[in-house]
Amino acid sequence: MTSMYLALRAWGRRRWLTALAMTAVGVVVVAVPTDLIDTPVFSREVPPTWWSWPALLASAVLAGLLVATYAREPGSPGPAPDEDERRSRLWGGAGGLLTFFAVGCPVCNKLVLLALGASGAMTYFEPVQPVLSVLALLLLAWALTRRLRGEWACAVPASPTARQAR
Incomplete structure (x- = not known):
């Protein structure tokens, strides 16, 4: 936890912006098509739940911080992408997608309607949406944690004398 805090403290203005x-x-990319932000283009058949906005805001903050870990300060070389970075992108993207399904209208989602029908969406999908939201937050937090730990960790390999001392 300390290494993540130190990594965030070391961020410059560019990353925070x-x-x-x-x-x-x-927030806008998820809230507009899920009609949490009312527009004439999208509508909801089922009103949003009380937890939709807090879940969306928490997910958006985590996703924003995660994206900022990929921003480089001027003059700093970026490391070559590794397997851990690819996993962080994959799990962060999955968290963002789950957020969309979690806060969206259960009967407005075409994929859910095709799979379950309108009554199935209300019976089976709507009760699962809070679980999807928690899972989305966990995936985003995991990806962010991995990225922040990697920023602070020293990637210098151990010297041959250090290996012999073990």
């Missing part, structure tokens, strides 16, 4: 901007983008 990226995190803020991507949090706002995340």
